[in-house]
Amino acid sequence: MLTALGLKSVDQLFADIPKELRASPLDLPEPEPELELAARLRDLAGRNRTDLVSFLGAGVYRHWSPPAVDQLLLRGEWYTAYTPYQPEVSQGTLQSIYEYESLLAELVDLDVVSASHYDGAAATAEAALMTCRATRRERVLVSRGVHPHYRATLRTYFGGGLELDEIPVVTDGEAAGTTDLAALEAMLAEPERPVAGVIAANPDFLGLLEPMPRIGELAHGAGALFVAVIEPVSLAVLAPPGAYGADIAAGEGQPLGIAPQYGGPYLGILASTDALVRQIPGRLVGMTTDLDGQRAFVMTLRAREQDIRRDKAASNICTNQALLALAASIYLATIGPHGLRDVAASGAARAAELEAGLAAIGIERLHPGAYLNEFAVHIADARLVHRRLIERGFLAGLVLADVEPDDPSLADGLLLCTTELTTSGDIARFVAAFGEVVAGRPPVGVEAGAGGSQPVGAGAAAGADGATVSTAGGTR
């Protein structure tokens, strides 16, 4: 090719980079042959511990994903295509997105579903911005029951000048941990600061079921839109946003067959009523016909998007999470409506079993309200207990103080979750190990060599922060 261009060196093609701006040499390792690179990657992956029996959810849930999902997804025709700008050679992607929109519309019981957003947090932020555009108001209220990462993301997105206030949760009584309705009512009643949207999650971050219909009524009564943050598997058994009057649903689609992958890629779900179709950001695919009258699918209502509307676009989103939307669709098609109900109900059944098991050893829930498959328990020294349980092969959920350091009511809290992957045996062994840790007994075989009749609790008191976990991976 150089010869054809009459060039001696490819350097000539870079002559337009001024000399003073040319890069210093790239100080990176040498190229690595595939075999060696594979070994390096296997080694890195091996330093993560994914063998623990996990009770960790908190927004990301482990589920059985039928192997059909990943095997179908891996086809190059899905994997290595891009946004279907040329519909004649993209009917596969386009129909799959239309089907995704339809499947999710069924689940959330709303009419318009965007082709995907980055994750649940970003979708929630887009939902909040939608309420501002639609109402021409500039203040959004978000319940403290919404995932702390989502609230943090909202704060960042609202850094451009919009107002965001947090609705407190009830501190005690039957409704503890859920959105404080009286506080919400008062916040909605400030005439000088009209509210564009109210955001609440069901189940909320602590696993509790929220009074969604009432929150929606209050929002609508003040002329605000109601955004429901949802978890899609739960919608097989819980009332969907459309049934309680939500205008927008946002949430994390990861539970629909997508692996945890340490944070992504996931699937931001965003759906709305028909009335908001021109405010919803992200791609939309519609059904139409071709010139021969055959049914076909195409991206539509494109004038909302950044490549056409530029500074007046509904959002700057371009690349989305299409492949994950496809994974979710294949998952739903494979698992089916009855399977999805079984997934949700199994998680709920196991959670009740776990609650009972822990209660039997004196570990009580933090909140009395109804939950589906996730709940918080009260435990002193939660961080240490969590660490000791890792030594025994269990991931004891989430230390709530790690993500909500400013909330004293959660200082001694562990958030525990079960799914259909949790077995009764897992629960029995976990409860037994939990009991041992609380009683200060060492795990079998772990501390024996350390000379240890010393109780774990004593060691912890001596310096919990300095304690190293014998199973920690990855130092060299």
Next chain:
Amino acid sequence: MSVTGPRLQPTLFERSRPGRGGGKIPHPPKDALDRLPTEARRATPPALPEMNEPDVVRHYVNLSQLNFAVDTGFYPLGSCTMKFNPKLNEWAARLPGFAELHPLAPDEIAQGTLQLLWELEQALAEISGMRAVTLQPAAGAQGELTGILMIRAYHRERGDLGRDEVLVPDSSHGTNPATASMAGYRTITIPSAPDGGVDVDKFRAALGPRTAAVMITNPSTLGLFESRIGELLAAVHEAGALAYMDGANLNAILGRFKPGEAGFDVMHFNVHKTFSTPHGGGGPGAGPVGVGERLLPYLPTPRVLAQDDGTFRLERPDERPTSIGRMRSFVGNTGVLVRAYAYIRAHGGSGLREVSDDAVLAANYLKSRLADTFDLPYDRPCKHEFVASAATLKARTGVRTLDLAKRLIDFGFHPPTIYFPLIVDEGMLIEPTETESAETLDAFADALIAIAAEAESTPELVKTAPHTAPVKRLDEATAARQPNLRWRPMAGAATPCPD
């Protein structure tokens, strides 16, 4: 009618038959949900399709065959860098240690991934000449928003509150002005110079105490390196503004130009472009952002930190109050970043430079092959992509760029990006990438030249293309006027099922 080959498919909903499927999940006890309040329960189950696995598999395999993809053929979609996606990277991302790791797993059981992320940050910082990198943004556009919000925080912390404008050239990606708006800024669009470059004088005139940032794509969306970039960056900084680089076109300049060294304050990377992570029919991507000294304090949280003992940890919430905060949940699109890491390791420093050399050579070669057939509005050495125009051909034959693009489908190629950038009449933005052979480039050039000849001899043939795709051109007007955005099981089929 052929026995094999792509055929339109009924929807999942049309394939559904009551009672099919099952066998995946054990049935829970019947009373599992009795403890939930009735009003919290779903009254009617969602009308999801009921299918056996063999039907699901055929549905998706057959649907997939209606797609054109990098794995099926040449996909020179300008500005999107449709290079080959190495299969090792898919294998790596699926290693259970990576795939099954929960994002809230304690640091001590996530050391492998944390090390990988930290090493990737260092590599991207080296490639870009930036001080530090955040891997959190989920895509390029979110990276842009991250960068502009950091710039906002920078000005705010200095008490410099009068800056409310972002300058972008008229050739920019639509994401740039859309990002500026999301961050609360007004966009000022600056016309390009006649040679296709940024018009430094017009920028200079627009810069002032109200300018918060300029957003520049370099090489530009015309595939041209901005030779006056040094001058422009000096003017930007002199005006007290900061410079954002849209890194969409990084594939052209690896090892040749480091934006941080040149004076850019912040840039994003599109790992699904430069670093070969699959485009997935629209995504996922990942949009890491590199920053220079000025914006270091504002990086999103959490960062990955290397500790003195050789271990790694995530920043705790509120550990760094100057941070702009979170852009999303958790750490980032880690599964995508594993693939990007593998790509960078496989190539090494010397290999990455060769990537750009080959990408630029391929684009210049293809441009030279098309020079006698199409208008080349900016006929100087290009970087990894170039713009050709069919304006003259259209004036003579009535055949538009859109028609050429559709006809390319009949020749077995994916069309290039068309009608972008907006400043070129009848433009097509062609990006061959470094992973295509000379034979493929020649075959594509031959096809476009043959189509141009058809435009002269049999224009109707071109205007009605494609002729061999599963569908003809679509009625997009009706799709937008009467949107049908979901299957409505109760209403029945809007149009009959195709088989």
Next chain:
Amino acid sequence: MTAPNDLRYTRDHEWVRVDGDEATVGITQYAADQLGDIVFVELPDTGRDLEEAKPFGVVESVKAVSDLFAPVSGEVTAINGALASDPELVNSDPYGEGWMLKLRIASPDQLDDLLDGEAYDELVAAG
């Protein structure tokens, strides 16, 4: 293509039909052709006061979008409701059934700034 001579025009390709103190506003055939198949027209509510040269709405085609600018200042007295379901009227009959809104002219002297058909044709011809 010739712009009707009984109308006045803006440089942004809107037309105005003046009837007493009422002005009917739409977009020109040229603008409609440039946009292609029009799929949506966003119009202000009646009663809103428009300001000369400021955007009052949006017209969308399949792949383009354009702001609509008020040719003169005035209060909106009517909008063409038919466009909500049949936006294609703007393509098929831009000077007739494709009209967009009527307004009560606030400052008749602003009409002097508008082009006549011939001047508008020249503007279009000049590109």
